[in-house]
Amino acid sequence: MLLVLFVFISLISCFFLANLPGLTLIFAALWGATLIISALYLVKKDLIFLLIINLGVLYFLAGASNLFFYLFFFGIAAIVMSLLVFRNKGYYELQKWGIISAVMGVSIFLGVIYLTTGNIGINLFEEQLQTYMAESIDHYEELGILDFYEKRGIVKAELEEKMYGLASKIAKHLPAFYYLQAILVVFFMLLIAVWVSLKRNILRLKKRPYSQEIMPWQLAWLAIAGLILWLVGRENMSLIYFAGSNILLILVPITMYYGLSAITFKFRQRKLQKRKWLILIIVILCVVFPLSAVIFLSIIGLFDALIDYRKLRIEK
Numbered sequence: 056m057l058l059v060l061f062v063f064i065s066l067i068s069c070f071f072l073a074n075l076p077g078l079t080l081i082f083a084a085l086w087g088a089t090l091i092i093s094a095l096y097l098v099k100k101d102l103i104f105l106l107i108i109n110l111g112v113l114y115f116l117a118g119a120s121n122l123f124f125y126l127f128f129f130g131i132a133a134i135v136m137s138l139l140v141f142r143n144k145g146y147y148e149l150q151k152w153g154i155i156s157a158v159m160g161v162s163i164f165l166g167v168i169y170l171t172t173g174n175i176g177i178n179l180f181e182e183q184l185q186t187y188m189a190e191s192i193d194h195y196e197e198l199g200i201l202d203f204y205e206k207r208g209i210v211k212a213e214l215e216e217k218m219y220g221l222a223s224k225i226a227k228h229l230p231a232f233y234y235l236q237a238i239l240v241v242f243f244m245l246l247i248a249v250w251v252s253l254k255r256n257i258l259r260l261k262k263r264p265y266s267q268e269i270m271p272w273q274l275a276w277l278a279i280a281g282l283i284l285w286l287v288g289r290e291n292m293s294l295i296y297f298a299g300s301n302i303l304l305i306l307v308p309i310t311m312y313y314g315l316s317a318i319t320f321k322f323r324q325r326k327l328q329k330r331k332w333l334i335l336i337i338v339i340l341c342v343v344f345p346l347s348a349v350i351f352l353s354i355i356g357l358f359d360a361l362i363d364y365r366k367l368r369i370e371k
Contacts, residue, residue, distance in 0.1 A: 061096070065086060065108075066108070072125065084240050084247060086133065088245075095252060099138075102138075106134060110126070127161065128233075128240070129160075129237065129244075131156050131160040132154070132160060132241045147262070157237035157240070164233075231301040231305045266320040269317075274310075278303065281302030307353055314354070
């Protein structure tokens with residue numbers, strides 16, 4: 056009976072995953088969460104049967120190329136995390152190997168696409184961005200906004216050059232957006248699975264409170280490596296530069312997440328009245344100086360991972 060229920064729920068997710076491409080990330084997270092939750096209830100042979108049914112339906116609904124995309128971006132990570140449940144692994148083991156699997160899956164996907172087509176869509180993405188920006192410039196001209204810039208010494212040709220240059224730089228960070236999508240989906244797969252399992256009084260996937268989350272120290276050194284590559288290649292804007300900037304772009308939201316966790320930990324040590332004022336000040340600063348807030352939270356997350364000033368790894 057449980058197998059039938061999980062087949063039904065997972066196939067609904069597969070149907071929407073194949074037919075609503077604009078909501079791919081949402082239904083991929085729901086699909087993966089269903090597989091993880093099913094591993095808490097089913098025996099291994101039933102889970103394998105469930106996976107085969109899911110992949111078969113996705114192939115029928117979306118075709119081989121889309122199945123290849125779903126499998127390597129989201130599916131492998133979900134399958135790995137589901138199988139780890141049978142080994143009685145907890146939340147953080149699932150998170151670690153889920154993200155590693157997602158990164159490896161995306162890398163394999165991009166490698167295969169590059170070997171078969173000679174590119175990974177960067178040029179096409181750049182052309183789309185430039186087309187969009189050209190339309191925006193024409194729209195600005197119709198509204199008279201370009202006259203405002205020309206009065207300040209910025210002519211249309213100069214504005215076009217800057218916007219097309221920006222489009223080129225954004226396009227070269229397409230790999231980072233690929234990896235971020237996969238990592239984000241793994242993160243929400245687990246969150247949904249944790250929420251459902253706790254509602255069912257299953258504590259195997261219980262995670263620590265957010266204020267006690269800490270980034271793995273290995274990621275701090277990866278960020279340092281990315282920064283070195285970015286600095287070394289910055290003068291010539293070489294491939295090394297964009298390799299470093301892609302690594303940094305992937306790590307920025309991760310370091311921010313853990314940086315905010317460290318700040319939350321400190322807030323909880325303050326008295327309630329002081330805590331409210333501190334939160335209000337932080338929110339105002341984030342709204343007024345968003346870039347500074349991003350840099351600040353990222354630095355806090357990095358140094359917390361290296362120094363562990365909350366002593367969360369004291370037992371190790």
